[in-house]
Amino acid sequence: MDxxxxxxxxxxxxxxxxxxxxxMIRGGEVLGLLGENGAGKSTMMNxxxxxxxxxxxxxxxxxxxxAFEGPGDGIAAGIGMVHQHFMLVPVxxxxxxxxxxxxxxxxxxxxxxxxxxxxxxxxxxKYGLHVPADALIEDLPVGIQQRVExxxxxxxxxxxxxxxxxxxxxxxxxxEEFFGIVRSLKEAGKAIVFITHKLHxxxxxxxxxxxxxxxxxxxxxxPKALSEADLAEMMVGRPVSFTVDKAVAQPGKPMLEMRNVxxxxxxxxxVLDHVSLTVRSGEVLGVxxxxxxxxxxxxxxxxxxxxxxxxxxxxxxxxxTHASVRERHRQGMAHIPEDRHRMGMIATFTIAENMVxxxxxxEEYTRGLSVDWGHVQETAAAFCVDFDVRTPxxxxxxxxxxxxxxxKMVVARELERQTKLVIASQPTRGLDVGSIxxxxxxxxxxxxxxxxxxxxxxxxxxxxxxxxxIVVMFEGKIVAEFDNTAGSADRNAVxxxxxxxxxxxxSGAAA
Amino acid sequence: MTTSIGKRALDDAGRALLQxxxxxxxxxxxxxxxxxxxxxxxxxxxxxIMLATGVDLPTIGKSFVALAVGSVGSLNALSETLTASIxxxxxxLGLGLGFRAGLFNIGAEGQLLLGGTAAVVFSxxxxxxxxxxxxxxxxxxxxxxxxxxxxxxxxxxxxxxxxEVISTIMLNLISYRLLEYLLRQPYIxxxxxxxxxxxxxPDAGQLPRLLDWIDPNLRxxxxxxVMLLAVAFVWWLLFRSKIGFAFRASGANPDAARYAGMRxxxxxxxxxxxxxxxxxLAGAAQVQGVLGRASPGFSAGIGFDAIALALLGRSHPVGIxxxxxxxxxxxxxxxxxxxxxxxxIDLIGIIQxxxxxxxxxxxxxxxxxxxxxxxxAKGGKx
Numbered sequence: 038m039d040x041x042x043x044x045x046x047x048x049x050x051x052x053x054x055x056x057x058x059x060x061m062i063r064g065g066e067v068l069g070l071l072g073e074n075g076a077g078k079s080t081m082m083n084x085x086x087x088x089x090x091x092x093x094x095x096x097x098x099x100x101x102x103x104a105f106e107g108p109g110d111g112i113a114a115g116i117g118m119v120h121q122h123f124m125l126v127p128v129x130x131x132x133x134x135x136x137x138x139x140x141x142x143x144x145x146x147x148x149x150x151x152x153x154x155x156x157x158x159x160x161x162x163k164y165g166l167h168v169p170a171d172a173l174i175e176d177l178p179v180g181i182q183q184r185v186e187x188x189x190x191x192x193x194x195x196x197x198x199x200x201x202x203x204x205x206x207x208x209x210x211x212x213e214e215f216f217g218i219v220r221s222l223k224e225a226g227k228a229i230v231f232i233t234h235k236l237h238x239x240x241x242x243x244x245x246x247x248x249x250x251x252x253x254x255x256x257x258x259x260p261k262a263l264s265e266a267d268l269a270e271m272m273v274g275r276p277v278s279f280t281v282d283k284a285v286a287q288p289g290k291p292m293l294e295m296r297n298v299x300x301x302x303x304x305x306x307x308v309l310d311h312v313s314l315t316v317r318s319g320e321v322l323g324v325x326x327x328x329x330x331x332x333x334x335x336x337x338x339x340x341x342x343x344x345x346x347x348x349x350x351x352x353x354x355x356x357x358t359h360a361s362v363r364e365r366h367r368q369g370m371a372h373i374p375e376d377r378h379r380m381g382m383i384a385t386f387t388i389a390e391n392m393v394x395x396x397x398x399x400e401e402y403t404r405g406l407s408v409d410w411g412h413v414q415e416t417a418a419a420f421c422v423d424f425d426v427r428t429p430x431x432x433x434x435x436x437x438x439x440x441x442x443x444x445k446m447v448v449a450r451e452l453e454r455q456t457k458l459v460i461a462s463q464p465t466r467g468l469d470v471g472s473i474x475x476x477x478x479x480x481x482x483x484x485x486x487x488x489x490x491x492x493x494x495x496x497x498x499x500x501x502x503x504x505x506x507i508v509v510m511f512e513g514k515i516v517a518e519f520d521n522t523a524g525s526a527d528r529n530a531v532x533x534x535x536x537x538x539x540x541x542x543x544s545g546a547a548a
Numbered sequence: 549m550t551t552s553i554g555k556r557a558l559d560d561a562g563r564a565l566l567q568x569x570x571x572x573x574x575x576x577x578x579x580x581x582x583x584x585x586x587x588x589x590x591x592x593x594x595x596x597i598m599l600a601t602g603v604d605l606p607t608i609g610k611s612f613v614a615l616a617v618g619s620v621g622s623l624n625a626l627s628e629t630l631t632a633s634i635x636x637x638x639x640x641l642g643l644g645l646g647f648r649a650g651l652f653n654i655g656a657e658g659q660l661l662l663g664g665t666a667a668v669v670f671s672x673x674x675x676x677x678x679x680x681x682x683x684x685x686x687x688x689x690x691x692x693x694x695x696x697x698x699x700x701x702x703x704x705x706x707x708x709x710x711x712e713v714i715s716t717i718m719l720n721l722i723s724y725r726l727l728e729y730l731l732r733q734p735y736i737x738x739x740x741x742x743x744x745x746x747x748x749x750p751d752a753g754q755l756p757r758l759l760d761w762i763d764p765n766l767r768x769x770x771x772x773x774v775m776l777l778a779v780a781f782v783w784w785l786l787f788r789s790k791i792g793f794a795f796r797a798s799g800a801n802p803d804a805a806r807y808a809g810m811r812x813x814x815x816x817x818x819x820x821x822x823x824x825x826x827x828x829l830a831g832a833a834q835v836q837g838v839l840g841r842a843s844p845g846f847s848a849g850i851g852f853d854a855i856a857l858a859l860l861g862r863s864h865p866v867g868i869x870x871x872x873x874x875x876x877x878x879x880x881x882x883x884x885x886x887x888x889x890x891x892x893i894d895l896i897g898i899i900q901x902x903x904x905x906x907x908x909x910x911x912x913x914x915x916x917x918x919x920x921x922x923x924x925a926k927g928g929k930x
Contacts, residue, residue, distance in 0.1 A: 362807070363809030366809055379804070380801075383800045383804050386796075386800065390793070395807070397790060398790050407784070408788060410788070418562040418565035418566050419558055421562070422562045429565075430565055430566070431565045431566065432568050
C-alpha cells in the first residue's frame with residue numbers, strides 16, 4: 038500500500054505546524070522521518086492517522102484521495118501508529134491486550150479468547166516477533182512490550198506502521214533485535230515510517246530519509262549517500278558538532294560520596310542495593326543502565342526526595358543523609374530531574390516563575406514575606422539570554438516552550454548559581470541535536486569550573502561522550518565500573534553490563 | 549533604565565523578554581465569556597423550568613423584573629445584595645485558596661459555624677471591652693477557631709493521607725451536633741430559653757451598620773470592609789507572597805513542588821488553616837453583622853454556596869468577589885421574587901446550580917454559543 042501526503046498544511050492559531058508538506062510512503066520500504074522537537078513530525082503523523090484534519094492538502098492512498106473524520110478512520114484505512122508511550126493493560130495477557138477493543142466474539146457474543154490467541158500466534162509467527170501470547174504484560178521487559186504494541190497494530194491489519202521514537206526505551210541489544218523486526222515487516226510488504234532523533238539509527242534502518250524543519254520538508258535523501266553531519270545540518274539549519282570538546286578531567290576532592298546506600302520501595306523491595314560511589318570535583322561520572330534499574334531512585338536519594346533505609350551520603354565533606362531537599366539545594370547541589378514535565382517545571386506557570394521554582398524564598402528574590410517579582414522577571418530574562426532559551430517573553434507559560442527550550446530553562450535554573458555538584462538525570466532525553474549539543478557543553482563547563490558532575494542516562498552514546506568515569510547500574514546495584522579518560526571504555530562491555538552480564542562473565546546472555 | 553542582575557546589566561535581548569505578552573484570546577474566553585454565558589443560559593433555563601411547572605408567562609416576566617429590582621433596583625436592594633455577599637465572598641476566598649493549593653475543602657460550612665459561634669462566645673465573655681476592640685478581637689476569635697477546625701483535616705491529610713473531601717464532610721457533620729450541644733451549655737445558652745440559642749453579641753462587639761443614618765432598615769454593615777480587605781489579602785497571599793507561591797506550585801504540580809523543596813505537609817496544613825480562618829471570619833461577620841447570636845444552622849448553607857462561588861470565580865480573588873456579588877444579588881433578588889411574583893426562592897437555588905453546571909462544562913457553553921468563541925481554539929502543539 039502506498040500513501041501520499043500532498044500539500045498538507047496545518048495551522049494552530051498563528052503557528053504554522055505543517056507548511057505544504059509532501060510525503061511519499063511506499064509499501065516494502067522504511068521511511069525515516071527526522072526533525073527537531075516542534076518541527077511538525079507529530080502533527081503530520083496525527084494528520085496521517087486521522088486525529089487532526091489538515092487545513093489544506095490531501096491524503097492519497099493507492100491513488101485515491103481519502104478524508105479522515107476521526108482517529109478511527111486512520112486505522113480503518115490501514116494506517117497504524119505505535120506510540121512512544123505504551124498503551125497496555127499491565128494485568129492482562131498479551132493476547133488480551135492485542136484484541137482489546139476489537140475482541141473476537143463467539144455466537145452468543147461472548148469473548149472468544151481461544152480465537153484471539155490463535156490469531157495472535159499467527160501474526161507472531163509470520164513476522165518473527167517471538168512474543169509469548171499468554172504472558173502478563175507486567176512480567177515482560179520493555180522491549181517485548183513494544184512488540185506487543187506492534188502486534189496490536191498488525192492485528193488491526195495495518196499496512197502502514199508509524200513508529201514514534203521506538204528506540205527511546207530500548208537497550209542497545211534490544212535496538213538490534215528491533216531493527217530485525219522492522220526489516221521483516223518491510224519484507225512482508227508493510228510501509229514503515231520510523232520517527233527518531235537518533236541519526237545513526239535512522240541511517241542504519243531507513244531506505245529513504247525525509248528531514249522536517251519548521252513545518253517544511255528541508256531535506257530528502259538516500260541514507261547510503263548521507264552522513265550524520267549532513268542530516269544534523271538539514272535538521273537544525275547549521276553545522277552541528279557531535280563530539281563534546283573537552284579537556285582531560287582534573288579530578289579534585291570528593292564532592293559526593295555514597296556509602297552502602299540502601300533504599301526500599303513502598304512494597305519493601307530493594308531498589309538500591311548497597312550502592313557506593315564517589316563523584317569528584319572536576320570530573321563527570323556517568324551512570325549507565327537500562328531504565329528502571331535503580332537510577333531514578335539513586336538520584337532521588339542524592340537529591341533528598343526519598344528516604345534511604347541505611348547507608349551514608351556525604352556532600353562536600355558534610356553528612357547530608359538526613360538533610361532536606363532545600364538544605365541540599367542551598368549547599369550547592371543542582372538537580373536536573375529526569376522528567377521535566379512531571380518534576381522539573383510547572384507547565385502553567387510563567388517562565389519567570391519556573392526560573393525560581395526552588396529559590397523563590399532566597400533573600401535575593403524576596404522583600405520581607407513577598408517575592409520580588411520584578412527582580413525575578415529581570416533575572417529570568419538574563420537567564421534566558423545566557424542559556425539561549427528561545428521565547429518572546431518571560432511571562433509566557435513554560436508549557437508553551439518547545440521541549441528543548443523547556444529543558445534549557447530547567448538547566449539554566451539549576452546552573453545559574455553557585456554550584457558544587459550537578460546531578461543531571463536524562464538531561465537530553467527527547468531533545469533535538471541542537472539543544473543536546475548546547476546542554477552537553479554547559480555540563481562540561483560546570484565540570485571545568487570544578488563542580489562534581491553526575492550524569493544518569495540510558496543513552497549509551499551520551500554516557501560515553503561525556504563521562505570521565507562510568508558506573509553501570511543493574512537491578513539496583515552498581516555492577517561495573519569503567520575508566521573513560523579520553524573515551525577509553527569499551528562500549529560493548531558497558532552495553533553488556535547494562536544488560537546484566539557481570540564483569541567476570543562477559544559471555545553471559547543479554548536480557 | 550539600567551537594571552542590574554547581581555553585577556550584570558540586562559542587555560537589549562534581555563529587556564525584550566520583559567515585554568508582557570498580550571493576554572491570549574482563549575484565556576479571555578475562559579475567564580470572562582464562559583462565566584457570562586453560563587449565567588445567561590442558567591437564567592433562560594430557569595425561565596423554562598418555571599414554564600414547565602405551570603407558571604404563566606406574565607408571572608415569569610414579573611419574577612425576573614423582581615429579581616432585578618430586588619438585587620440592584622434600590623438602595624435597600626443594593627444594601628441587601630452586599631450584605632448577603634459578605635459571608636459568601638469570605639468563605640469563597642478560603643475555598644478558592646484551597647483549590648489553588650490543590651485542596652478540595654468541603655468543610656467551609658462547619659468552619660463557618662464554629663468560627664461564628666466562637667466570635668459570639670468571645671464577645672459576650674468580654675462585654676466590658678470597648679468598641680472597636682471587642683469587635684476586632686471577636687472577628688479574630690472566629691477566624692482562629694475556623695482555622696483550628698480546618699487544620700484537623702489538614703493535619704490528617706499531611707500525616708496519614710486521609711482525603712480532605714471525606715474528612716471535611718465528616719467534620720461538617722460533627723460541627724452541626726457540636727454546635728447544638730454548645731448552644732445548650734448554661735454558659736452559652738441565652739438565659740430563660742429552653743431551645744438551643746446563644747446569648748447575644750454586645751453592642752461593642754457588633755459590626756456597625758453603615759447606612760442606618762439614611763434608613764434604619766438598611767442592614768449593610770462594616771463587614772463589607774472586612775470582605776474587601778480579605779480580597780486584597782488573598783490576592784497578595786496567592787500572587788505575591790512566598791508561601792502563596794508554594795501553595796500554587798503544590799496545587800499545580802505536587803511533584804514539581806516536592807522537587808523544589810517545598811514541604812507538602814506544611815503547605816497542606818497552612819492552606820487548610822488559612823481557608824478555615826476565612827470561613828471562620830465569614831461566620832463571625834454573619835453573627836456580628838447580621839444575626840447577633842448563634843443558633844442551629846445559622847450558616848444557612850453559605851459554606852456550600854461558597855464552593856460554587858469559588859468555582860465560578862475561577863479561584864481568583866477578584867473573580868470570587870464578582871461571583872459573590874452575583875450570588876448575593878440572586879439571594880436578595882430571589883426574596884423579592886418570592887414576595888412580588890410568588891415564585892419559590894428555590895428557583896434561585898436551581899439557577900445557581902445551573903450556573904455551576906455550565907461553568908464546569910465549558911464545551912457545552914461553547915456548543916450553545918458558537919459565535920462567542922474563536923473557532924479551532926483547541927488543538928495540540930505542533
